[in-house]
Every structure is written in C-alpha cells, then in structure tokens.
Amino acid sequence: MSANINYPNIIEKGLAKIEDLLVQEAELFLQKNYLISRRSLALLIIQKDREIITDLQKYLPSISPIEEIIYDVQTQLGKSITEAIAFTRQQKALEIEQQVLQDNSDSQRGIGEKLHQWMINPLTGFPILALVLYYGIYQFVGNFGAGTLVDLIEGFFEENINPFVNHIVAQIFPWVVIQDLFANDYGIITLGIRYATAIILPIVATYFLMFSLLEDTGYLPRLSLMLDRVFKTMGLSGRAVIPIVLGLGCDTMATVVTRTLETKRERIIATFLLALAIPCAAQWGVILGLLAKNPLALSIWAVVVLGIFLLAGFLTSRFLPGKPAQFYMEVPPLRMPKIENIITKTVIRMKWYFWEIIPLFIYASILIWFGKLTGLFDLIISWINPITLALDLPEEVSPIFLYGFFRRDYGAAGLFDIQSNAGLTGNQLVVCAIILTLFLPCIAQFQVMLKERGWKTTLAMVSFIFPFAFFVGYLVNQGLNIINLTI
Numbered sequence: 001m002s003a004n005i006n007y008p009n010i011i012e013k014g015l016a017k018i019e020d021l022l023v024q025e026a027e028l029f030l031q032k033n034y035l036i037s038r039r040s041l042a043l044l045i046i047q048k049d050r051e052i053i054t055d056l057q058k059y060l061p062s063i064s065p066i067e068e069i070i071y072d073v074q075t076q077l078g079k080s081i082t083e084a085i086a087f088t089r090q091q092k093a094l095e096i097e098q099q100v101l102q103d104n105s106d107s108q109r110g111i112g113e114k115l116h117q118w119m120i121n122p123l124t125g126f127p128i129l130a131l132v133l134y135y136g137i138y139q140f141v142g143n144f145g146a147g148t149l150v151d152l153i154e155g156f157f158e159e160n161i162n163p164f165v166n167h168i169v170a171q172i173f174p175w176v177v178i179q180d181l182f183a184n185d186y187g188i189i190t191l192g193i194r195y196a197t198a199i200i201l202p203i204v205a206t207y208f209l210m211f212s213l214l215e216d217t218g219y220l221p222r223l224s225l226m227l228d229r230v231f232k233t234m235g236l237s238g239r240a241v242i243p244i245v246l247g248l249g250c251d252t253m254a255t256v257v258t259r260t261l262e263t264k265r266e267r268i269i270a271t272f273l274l275a276l277a278i279p280c281a282a283q284w285g286v287i288l289g290l291l292a293k294n295p296l297a298l299s300i301w302a303v304v305v306l307g308i309f310l311l312a313g314f315l316t317s318r319f320l321p322g323k324p325a326q327f328y329m330e331v332p333p334l335r336m337p338k339i340e341n342i343i344t345k346t347v348i349r350m351k352w353y354f355w356e357i358i359p360l361f362i363y364a365s366i367l368i369w370f371g372k373l374t375g376l377f378d379l380i381i382s383w384i385n386p387i388t389l390a391l392d393l394p395e396e397v398s399p400i401f402l403y404g405f406f407r408r409d410y411g412a413a414g415l416f417d418i419q420s421n422a423g424l425t426g427n428q429l430v431v432c433a434i435i436l437t438l439f440l441p442c443i444a445q446f447q448v449m450l451k452e453r454g455w456k457t458t459l460a461m462v463s464f465i466f467p468f469a470f471f472v473g474y475l476v477n478q479g480l481n482i483i484n485l486t487i
C-alpha cells in the first residue's frame with residue numbers, strides 16, 4: 001500500500017523550491033549523515049530543524065533564500081507549518097487505519113475520534129484543559145477538598161481531638177517538655193497528625209481521585225500530544241507532561257517517574273522544574289483554599305508561578321548542553337472511566353501517602369520540638385526575621401518559612417493556621433504563597449533527587465532555589481507597592 005503524503009499545496013510548492021536550492025555537496029553530505037531522501041530533508045528544513053539547518057549552513061553560501069521560502073509559506077498558510085504537516089500525517093494514518101480495520105461501532109468510533117481531534121488541537125484543546133483545571137482542580141480539589149472537607153475535619157480536630165489529647169497527655173506526663181512532644185502547639189498528634197490528616201489528606205485524596213479519573217479516560221496522553229510543542233521550548237517533549245502533572249499530586253513520586261524520559265538532559269530539566277515551580281497537591285490545595293475567595297490574589301499567584309515555570313524551563317534548556325529529545329507515545333483509545341479502576345488507583349496512591357508521607361510529618365514535629373527545646377529554631381528564626389520584615393510580612397510568618405524547608409506543604413499548612421487565626425492582608429498572603437510554592441518541596445524529594453540526579457546536580461539546584469524563592473517574593477511585593485495595588 002502506498003503511503004505517499006500530499007501536503008497542502010502551499011507547503012508542496014515550498015518543498016519543491018527548497019529541493020531546488022539544495023546544492024549537490026550539501027545534499028550528499030546530509031543524505032550521508034541522516035540517511036534520508038531529498039524530500040525528507042526539505043520537510044525537516046521547512047520545519048526549521050535546528051540540527052539540519054546548522055549543517056546546511058556549512059555547505060551553502062547563504063541560507064537566506066531558504067529562510068524567505070519558509071517565511072512565505074508560513075505567511076500564506078496562516079498557521080504553524082509543523083502543525084499543518086503533523087495534521088496531514090495524522091489524517092493519512094487515519095485513512096490507512098480505516099482501510100485495513102473494520103469496526104461495527106461506527107457511531108461510537110466517530111464520537112471518540114472527534115473528541116480525540118478536539119483534545120489534541122490547540123484551538124479546542126486549551127479550552128478543554130481550562131475546563132478540566134477549573135472543574136477538576138479548582139472546584140473539586142480546591143473548593144471541595146481544600147475548602148469544605150478541610151474545614152470539616154479541621155474543625156473536628158480543633159473542637160474535639162486536640163483538647164482531648166492535651167488533657168490525656170497532661171494526665172499521663174507531668175513534665176511539660178514531654179507534653180509538648182505529643183500535644184499542645186507543636187505536638188506530634190496536635191500538629192503533625194492534624195496537619196497530615198485534617199489539612200493535607202482531604203486535598204491529596206481529592207487530587208488522586210481526579211488524577212485517576214483523567215488517567216482512566218485516556219486524556220493524559222492526548223494532553224501530552226497537545227503540549228509537546230510548548231514543552232519543546234523548555235527542552236522537554238510531550239512525554240514530560242506525565243511527571244509534571246503527577247507532580248501536582250506528589251513531587252517526590254513525579255521525580256522518580258522522570259526515569260521514563262528519554263535523555264539525561266530532559267530528566268535534569270524536569271527534576272529542576274518539579275523542585276522549583278510545581279506545587280504538590282497538598283500545597284497548592286491549601287493555597288487554593290486560602291486564595292479562592294480573592295480571585296485577584298489567586299490570579300497573581302498563578303501568573304507568577306506559571307511564568308517562572310516557563311521562563312526557568314526556557315533558560316535551562318538554552319544553557320544545558322545536549323540534544324532535545326524526540327517525542328513518541330502510544331495513544332490509547334478514549335473510553336468511559338470505570339469506577340472500580342478509579343477507586344483502585346486512588347486507594348493504592350493513598351496507601352502510599354499514608355506509609356510514606358505521614359511519617360514525615362511526625363518526624364517534622366519531632367524536629368520542631370527538638371529545635372524549640374534546644375533554642376536552635378529560635379536562633380534560625382531570628383536570622384529569618386530580617387528577610388521576613390523586608391518582605392513587609394509579620395514576624396509570625398518566619399517559622400512558616402523554616403517549617404517550609406522541611407516540608408513545603410507543612411509550611412503551607414502553617415500558613416493556613418496563621419490566616420485562620422490572625423489573618424494576613426491579601427498582598428502578604430500572595431507573597432507568602434509564591435515563596436512557599438517556589439521552595440524545594442520536601443526532604444523526601446531532596447533524598448530522591450540525590451538518588452536520581454547525584455549530589456552535585458542536586459546541591460546546585462537547591463542552592464539556586466531557596467534564595468530565588470525569596471527574591472521573587474521580594475520582587476512581587478515591590479511591584480505591588482510601586483503600582484499601589486492592594487489585594
């Protein structure tokens with residue numbers, strides 16, 4: 001069966017002109033090194049393949065005529081040449097598939113194919129993604145998980161469990177030092193278990209439920225296809241969408257999943273972006289719960305974090321040596337999600353949360369107790385206070401930055417406590433949320449980064465991330481003051 005592909009007439013004319021401009025020496029060199037035909041070379045050139053263009057410049061006196069051809073084709077086409085070529089190839093693949101396969105469920109297949117095309121086409125795919133983010137993340141995880149469920153469970157802890165624990169511990173241990181280890185303001189039960197169960201657990205549970213739903217429908221591979229072009233500007237391929245999206249659940253787990261990426265360069269960039277600008281479910285769930293009532297504050301936080309994510313990825317890809325990865329991925333059929341699959345996946349991930357994450361909250365509580373007992377934390381907090389004041393924040397926020405070093409979501413939960421009790425202004429809340437988001441997520445991820453990337457790369461990342469987080473917070477605060485904007 002012939003698989004010749006006829007591209008739009010404008011592209012075909014451009015290809016013919018480029019083929020005519022390929023001198024014999026250049027053509028022989030390229031064919032020898034890339035083992036492809038003249039037409040294939042022209043297709044790569046018209047899509048501005050960097051490697052081919054670089055080699056071509058060695059054998060042509062000037063590539064300006066080729067650049068003019070590409071510009072003319074782009075102008076007449078009115079859209080991306082790469083997108084038009086990819087779409088034509090997809091249509092040809094579908095045509096071949098329809099010729100060799102027989103399917104009796106034509107109507108169902110037709111709907112599935114239309115949905116597939118809508119999801120991978122940027123014109124319709126981004127609105128679909130916006131709906132998924134709004135209803136799946138903002139409403140379900142943010143408002144319901146971080147709002148309704150957290151308020152319900154947190155209220156139960158504050159009114160029933162914490163007073164009971166304080167009373168029982170006081171009866172068992174006459175020493176205040178031991179009482180503080182288990183109860184009172186920073187106890188293992190009243191702070192560590194409360195944070196993990198009342199604030200973090202509902203958010204993580206709702207996120208894992210939503211992630212499992214999207215995973216079971218087959219939407220995530222299509223999201224990878226749609227975002228491949230965007231991710232390539234950051235030195236990543238569409239395949240990196242999976243660990244990045246998974247990082248919105250748990251950055252530690254997502255860092256392990258970066259093993260699936262093709263090149264070491266891509267794995268380093270993905271790990272760096274996960275550590276810098278991807279908040280875990282517990283963290284951004286708390287932040288959504290705090291900022292949801294103030295759309296302007298939420299918008300500023302989202303724009304700053306997204307901007308840092310894109311800019312950091314773009315700059316890292318420019319400075320980090322290595323070739324960009326190729327993208328290929330098997331796309332499963334779209335299907336109705338099965339309840340048993342969703343529940344099973346969610347339960348497995350929640351088991352992982354209980355066994356891996358809750359102990360870290362307990363260790364953090366013990367560490368805080370030890371730090372306060374020895375006076376070490378008070379000393380460190382006194383060093384942080386000048387930075388906090390320079391950010392126009394109250395000194396009560398300094399311990400939150402310290403706790404955020406041990407677990408970023410622990411710091412976010414502490415911010416939730418401060419806002420619930422004393423309250424911060426909208427400007428202060430945005431600055432705190434941005435700094436905590438840009439922090440290294442947690443000690444667990446630090447350990448995984450050491451294992452996956454090595455100590456040199458990990459320390460280089462960490463040494464950049466911490467001061468950069470405060471620097472961005474400072475810039476945002478100064479910007480809000482300069483334009484005299486009160487959130």
